[in-house]
Amino acid sequence: MSERKIVDAKNTFCPGPLMELIGQMKMAEIGDELEILSTDQGSAADIPEWINKVGHEMVETSENDGVWHIVVKKIK
Amino acid sequence: MKILVVGGGMGGTILANNLARRLSGEIKAGKASITMLSASDKHMYQPGLLYVAVGKMMPDELYRDQVSLLESCITFRVDPVTKFNLKENNVLTESGKQYDYDIIVISTGSRAHAEGTPGLAENASQFYTEADAVKMFSSLQKFEGGKVVIAVGVPHKCPMAPLEITFMLADYFKERGIWDKVQLHYTYPIGRVHSLEPVAKWAQPEFDRLGITYETLFNMKEVQPGKIISEEGTEEDYDLLITVPAHKGMQVIEDNELGAGGFIPTNRTRLNIEGYENAFVIGDTTNLPISKAGSTAHFEAEALAENIASTIKIGQPVRDYDGKVFCFIEAGEGRATYAMFNYQNPPDPKAPTKGIHWFKTAYNKMYWASARGLL
Numbered sequence: 001m002s003e004r005k006i007v008d009a010k011n012t013f014c015p016g017p018l019m020e021l022i023g024q025m026k027m028a029e030i031g032d033e034l035e036i037l038s039t040d041q042g043s044a045a046d047i048p049e050w051i052n053k054v055g056h057e058m059v060e061t062s063e064n065d066g067v068w069h070i071v072v073k074k075i076k
Numbered sequence: 077m078k079i080l081v082v083g084g085g086m087g088g089t090i091l092a093n094n095l096a097r098r099l100s101g102e103i104k105a106g107k108a109s110i111t112m113l114s115a116s117d118k119h120m121y122q123p124g125l126l127y128v129a130v131g132k133m134m135p136d137e138l139y140r141d142q143v144s145l146l147e148s149c150i151t152f153r154v155d156p157v158t159k160f161n162l163k164e165n166n167v168l169t170e171s172g173k174q175y176d177y178d179i180i181v182i183s184t185g186s187r188a189h190a191e192g193t194p195g196l197a198e199n200a201s202q203f204y205t206e207a208d209a210v211k212m213f214s215s216l217q218k219f220e221g222g223k224v225v226i227a228v229g230v231p232h233k234c235p236m237a238p239l240e241i242t243f244m245l246a247d248y249f250k251e252r253g254i255w256d257k258v259q260l261h262y263t264y265p266i267g268r269v270h271s272l273e274p275v276a277k278w279a280q281p282e283f284d285r286l287g288i289t290y291e292t293l294f295n296m297k298e299v300q301p302g303k304i305i306s307e308e309g310t311e312e313d314y315d316l317l318i319t320v321p322a323h324k325g326m327q328v329i330e331d332n333e334l335g336a337g338g339f340i341p342t343n344r345t346r347l348n349i350e351g352y353e354n355a356f357v358i359g360d361t362t363n364l365p366i367s368k369a370g371s372t373a374h375f376e377a378e379a380l381a382e383n384i385a386s387t388i389k390i391g392q393p394v395r396d397y398d399g400k401v402f403c404f405i406e407a408g409e410g411r412a413t414y415a416m417f418n419y420q421n422p423p424d425p426k427a428p429t430k431g432i433h434w435f436k437t438a439y440n441k442m443y444w445a446s447a448r449g450l451l
Contacts, residue, residue, distance in 0.1 A: 008344075009365040011419040014235050014401065016271045020365045022295060023230040026192075026322070027336050046267055053293055053308045 004033040009043075010067060017043040018050060021072070025056070028074045033059060038068045047072070077108040077388055080175055082157050082167065083183035084114030084142050085122075086447060087359030087373030091181055093449035094381035096147035099388065103149050108388060110149070111177075113169060115156040117142055120206075121443050122233075123370060126240060126406075129203035129212040130248045133440070138206070145447045157184075160332045162355050179354050179384060182340065183377075184329060186233055186360035186368055190321040193229065195299035200319040203241070204233065215316065216248060221257030222315030227296050227304055229322030230265050233360060233368045236405045236415075238262070238320050239270055239279050243408030245318070246286055260286075261312065263294035272415055272423055275405065282407070296322075323368065325361055339363035344419070345396035347380050356380055366419075367401045374446060375400040404436045412436045 007024050009017040017038040024034055036047065047070050048058050059071035079095065081088045092112050102108035119142045127133035143152050159168040166176045188204035190197035201212035224245065228238045242262050249255045262269065262283065268276035269283065269290055283290055295307040296319075305311050324330070325338020334340045334349075341350045342362035349355040358380055359373030366372055376397050383393035399419030406412050411428035412435075445451040 007365070012365045012399070013417050013422050014271050014367045014415070015231065015365070016266070017365075018266045019230050019271050022265050023322070023337075026230070042273075049267060050293060054295075 004035055004071070007034055007036040010037050010039045016040065018046045021047060022050070025072075025074055030074050030076065033071055033073045035069055035071045038070065039066055041068070043070060044068050077102070077179070078177045079108065079110045079384065080167065080177035080180045081110065081112040081183065082180065083185060083359075083361070084112055084116065084119060084152070085183060085185045085359060085373065086370045087185075087377045088112060088114070088181065088183035089119065089142070089145055089447045090374055090449050091183065091358060091377035091381050092150050093145075093147050093447075094378060095384060096149050097449065098381060098385035100149070102388065109151065111151040111153065111175065112146065113153050113155050113157055113167070113175065114142060115154070117154045119145055119447065121440070122204075123443075124440060125203045125206065125209040126234075126237065126244065127440070128206070128209040129201075129241070130216065130244050131213050132244075135206045135210065140444060140447075145444065157328060158331075160328075160334060162349070162352055165354070177354075179356070181356045181358060181380065181384075182329075182334075182349075182361055183357070183359045183373065184326040184361050186231075186323045186325050186338065188233070188321040189324040190229075190319065192322055192324070193296045193299065196227075196229075196296060196319060196321060199299045199301055200227070200317040200321075202319050202321055204321070212318070216245075219254075219316050221254050223259045223261060223313060224316045224318060225261045225263065225304060225312050225314035226318045226320075227263050227294070227299075228265055228320045229296055231368060232320045232323050234403070235271060235367045235369065236275075236403045238264065239275070240406040241318060241320070242288060243282070244406060246288065247408050260288045261314075262288055262290040263306075263312065264290070264292050265295045267292050272417075272425075274423055274425055275415055278413075278425060278427075286408075323360070329361065335363055344399070346383070346393065347376055347397055356384075366399055367403065369401060369403055371400075371402040375402075404432070404439070406433065406436065 057073040124138040155169040203209040270276040329338040358376040360368040379397040386394040407428035412433035413428040415423035417423040
């Protein structure tokens, strides 16, 4: 069973949460879930936009105490 | 107290020199020692490769003998590590020797990995090694006009490199008098032209002013002769392809299963390897979500040297690494700016000036003082 990997990109500006996610997705196996933590509100829009464009799967998005938790699944 | 530094790049060199000064008394008294193991007897100023690629620096300007940069009390050996035995506090090296330590700092760096994208290494020019930078300059010299595409992989060393090479290429083609025959097309992995939003807001109008076209959300999937295909399903034709390839950590890190992609899981403030109190990582080798840049290695090295010294002297670290990064940005037309930020404070880059470009040009020489820990 694939495991969920946490990518902690809180309080980082460069390369930023989406770039971190893109790099981690390359190393992930198909079926893996990644949960990216971000304090950048823009991530809540940027990450789904990229995930949908590439054709991976958005699993869930939530916000808790200023930290966005965005869970995605590698599909291909 | 035996301190072992693995890697003789910017991070390892600054750390070792800084530590040698802080612990000079302990070293003289025979209570501490510093040993550095490196893969080369030469130290390269890596940012200079960008200039070599456009004919603005010669390769021999980029090197110094590593031993000439180190405090004399540091034992230096060209003997790359092959095996890290973190639980036993020792490493094995290519020569077959075993080095025991009380504290280890790993700063082996990262490398461009064009081979990870099908067709990229065969079809694109890049500038992350001396040979590649010289080869890229040869390709540029033969180029008489057409579409030049810049393609960027993730992660990569020097976050400003994609923008800098683009502006420097514009200057190069103008100086050759063929700018009117060149279409420069910039691509970038996320939905703006740079990861730092203020930098992207500055760079996009510069592109528009210069007639540089751009495409965002473009991640390389495959390269064929004359055509590059993105993960997002788009294609671009090219006559000349310039790439900032995705990077990996060093093979020895992967071989020792210290971290995926050769990047070691690292505590973001104390810089220790997760699960080890006496093993630390600095520079590109960390898996921290911050810029892979010389300045990152520099500021991490200073914080860590202070903490290692204080731990030896008073039994505890004295400060956290705050995520500080400083990057020059060559903006073309003899101008430059910079971005400085940390974990808490975003960058606020100013308009490029000729003064900052000249300071960056001076820093290309002053770097050696930084490596010695004097600047």
